Amino acid sequence: MSQITAEVVYKNFTQLATSQRAKFFALLAEASVRSENFSHDDVFGHLAGDKFTAVEAAKYLEVSMSTFRRHVAQGRIQASSKIGRSQLFSTKVLKAFKRSLQDVKARNTSRMR
Template identity: 45%
Template sequence: MVQMNFTAETLFTTLQHMPTGEQEKFFSLIARKAFSENNNFSQEEVFGHLKGSEFTADEASDYLEVSIATFRRYCKQGKITASSIVGTSHLYPLANLRELKKALKMVK
């Protein structure tokens, strides 16, 4: 098990940047585990389900904290590309979104 040290502020900031659906999953997990006998959480238990996640354009723009128009501009500029298309939805891998988010923060 990998031990990671988070401050309350870091965790709170991370939660604020999660898409709404992921926030709901996180707090649902907390609520279920809070009343069980074993309430020690590993990184994998809390965030493991996101490893191979793909986000829609709306979720990706929320994650990056940009408007959908700005996100579409990033796509047009080749800063991020969809990894798959399901119906009319383009899906963007979390790993690529993390890289772009880091790059955007470096520019600021």
């Protein structure tokens, strides 16, 4: 019987579709609630240097593609690189932008009270 190594698991993980990666993290998060508590960096720290496609970035930000494209066109989100016609967006930029969206939403909610 062959030994499963971290390298093999990681290689297989990187070949998963985005939806399956999300499912993996959901399972991991569910398990952590039952036992240990992992920090955001424990779970997602390895993604710090990753780049997202526009579709992945829109999903991460929980906005539609048209809204995401509008943010890019208005300069609110900058692409970190391009491959052909495709733009890639850094995790750091998306994380900061998502926080700003949450701050605006929180301010608007508190004003309505």
